[in-house]
Amino acid sequence: MTITKLFATSAVALALTGLSAAAETLRLSHQWAEGDVRHQVAQMVADEVGAAGVDLEIQIFPNQTLFKAREQYTPLSRGQLDMTVFPLSYAGGQQPAYNLTLMPGLVKNHDHGDRLSHSPFMAEIENIMAGDDVKILVHGYLAGGFGSNKSCITKPEDVAGVSIRAAGKAFEQMLAKAGASISSMASSEIYPALQTGVLDAANTSSESFVSYRLYEQLKCYTPAGDYALWFMYQPMLVNKTTFEGLTAEQQAALMAASEKAQVFYLEQAKLGDSIAAKAFSDAGVELAEMTEADFNAWRAVAAESSYPAFVEETPNGQALLDMALAVE
Numbered sequence: 001m002t003i004t005k006l007f008a009t010s011a012v013a014l015a016l017t018g019l020s021a022a023a024e025t026l027r028l029s030h031q032w033a034e035g036d037v038r039h040q041v042a043q044m045v046a047d048e049v050g051a052a053g054v055d056l057e058i059q060i061f062p063n064q065t066l067f068k069a070r071e072q073y074t075p076l077s078r079g080q081l082d083m084t085v086f087p088l089s090y091a092g093g094q095q096p097a098y099n100l101t102l103m104p105g106l107v108k109n110h111d112h113g114d115r116l117s118h119s120p121f122m123a124e125i126e127n128i129m130a131g132d133d134v135k136i137l138v139h140g141y142l143a144g145g146f147g148s149n150k151s152c153i154t155k156p157e158d159v160a161g162v163s164i165r166a167a168g169k170a171f172e173q174m175l176a177k178a179g180a181s182i183s184s185m186a187s188s189e190i191y192p193a194l195q196t197g198v199l200d201a202a203n204t205s206s207e208s209f210v211s212y213r214l215y216e217q218l219k220c221y222t223p224a225g226d227y228a229l230w231f232m233y234q235p236m237l238v239n240k241t242t243f244e245g246l247t248a249e250q251q252a253a254l255m256a257a258s259e260k261a262q263v264f265y266l267e268q269a270k271l272g273d274s275i276a277a278k279a280f281s282d283a284g285v286e287l288a289e290m291t292e293a294d295f296n297a298w299r300a301v302a303a304e305s306s307y308p309a310f311v312e313e314t315p316n317g318q319a320l321l322d323m324a325l326a327v328e
Contacts, residue, residue: 023055023056023057024055024056024057024246024250025056025057025058025059026056026057026058026059026082026083026238026242027058027061027066027081027082027083028042028046028058028059028060028061028082028083028084028085029061029064029065029066029067029072029081029083029084030042030060030061030062030072030084030085030086031062031063031064031068031069032062032063033062033063034062034063036207037142037207037265037268037269037272038085038140038234039060039062039085040264040268041085041138041140041261041264041265041268042058042060042083042085042236043060044257044260044264045058045137045138045236045254045257045258045261046058046059046060047257048253048256048257048260048261049250049253049254049257052249052253052256052257054250054252054253055250056246056250056253056254058083066081067081067084069090070090072084072086072090073086073090073091073094073132073134074094076134076237076239077132077133077134078133079133079239079241079242081239082238082239083137083236083237083238083239084236085138085234085236085237086234086235086236087101087102087232087233087234088101088102088125088233088234088235089101089102089168089232089233094132095128095129095132096310096313096314096315096317097124097128097314097315097316097317097320098125098128099169099170099310099314100121100125100310100320100321100324101125101232101233102167102168102170102171102231102232102233103170103302103307103324104170104171104174104229104230104298104299104306105229105295105298105299105302105303106231106324106325107141107143107231108226108227108295109143109224109225109226109227109228110141110143110224110266110269110270110273112327112328113141113143113231113233114139114141114266115327115328116141116324116327117140117141117233118139119323119327120323121320121323121324121326121327122136122139124320129237129240130240133239133240133241134238134239134240135237135238135239135240135243136235136236136237137235137236137237137238137254137255137258138235138236138258138261138262138265139233139235139262139265140234140235140236140262140265140266141231141232141233141234141269142206142207142231142232142234142269142272143205143206143224143228143230143231143272143273144167144203144204144205144206144209144224144228144230144231144232145203145206145209145221145223145224145228145229145230145273145276146201146203146221146222146229146288147201147202147203147204147209147214147218147220147222147280148162148200148201148202148218148219148220149194149200149201149217149218149219150162150200150201150219150220151220152220152222152286152288153201153220153222153288154222154289154290154291155290155293155294155297155298156178156179156297156298156301157178157179159175159178159179159180159201160179161179161180161181162180162181162200162201163180163181163183163198163199163200163201164180164181164182164183164199164200164201164202164203165182165183165184165185165190165193165199165201165202165203166180167187167204167205167230167232168230168232170302170306170309170310171203171229171230171306172184173305173306173309174298174302174305174306175203176305177301177304177305178301183199187205187208190204190208190212190214191212191213191214191216191217194214194217194218195217202214202218203229203230204230205230205232206224206272206273206275206276207272207276209221209276209279209280210275210276210279215279215280215283215285218280218285219286220285220286220287220288221276221277221285221286221287221288222287222288222289222290223273223276223280223287224273224276225273225277225289225290226292227290227291227292227294227295228273229295229298236258236261238254
């Protein structure tokens with residue numbers, strides 16, 4: 001090899017090394033396994049950004065390998081974590097307003113949830129986030145239902161005297177007001193509690209009903225359909241300062257990827273409810289349906305329990321609640 005060729009080869013190698021070193025890497029943490037829809041949303045964004053050729057990579061840390069599930073918001077807001085897919089109500093202790101993102105009767109179905117995500121209510125939530133240096137990239141609600149090993153649960157009187165596990169403080173308040181006996185526990189503990197008679201019923205996400213095989217212990221399942229009571233907002237978030245520090249091309253690629261992932265997330269959320277209903281039907285479990293009248297009856301109970309409790313503990317709580325309830 002001639003001296004000229006040697007220098008030329010070395011220059012190319014150095015240039016390539018420089019390009020590689022210049023690529024920005026963002027760390028994304030979440031609590032779920034790689035087969036979960038929330039991981040799939042994160043992976044879609046990472047893949048789309050990687051394919052955009054803007055020297056931006058997203059490294060995903062699933063299964064709580066970087067931060068524990070409920071501990072991700074604080075490091076995100078401090079810039080110690082770049083991105084997360086996160087149930088926002090987990091940060092309700094830091095920002096009580098976020099408790100409205102897991103509140104009975106605010107979301108009727110997935111399309112209603114999508115409208116709520118693009119409403120003045122969510123704009124106000126985003127303003128609160130901005131104060132914590134956090135920005136939303138992908139909106140997303142996941143739904144849930146009721147399961148019982150006694151009679152079907154569709155309306156408030158169905159839970160009177162029933163021992164039930166609810167997902168979230170606001171749901172516990174509402175169910176207790178309706179006459180239920182509340183047993184608090186992790187999703188992973190529902191199956192043995194039903195098996196041993198500690199629980200009569202459970203209220204949780206469609207995904208948990210399937211992943212924990214609760215169809216083996218339940219006689220009736222009320223899946224999310226045209227109307228459902230349990231919806232939990234679980235968006236993809238980014239540290240705002242980190243996002244603003246990206247180049248214009250990197251920001252555009254990340255936003256384009258997020259927009260595509262949001263469409264996918266909504267489709268998969270609906271599909272997840274259908275998969276859960278089929279799993280229970282195939283297992284011989286009776287399926288019940290919540291009607292609009294049932295939904296409105298539950299909302300009336302929440303208006304006497306969960307809603308005033310939220311307003312009491314939240315600055316500007318009544319205005320936020322009214323904004324959410326105003327979304328048709």
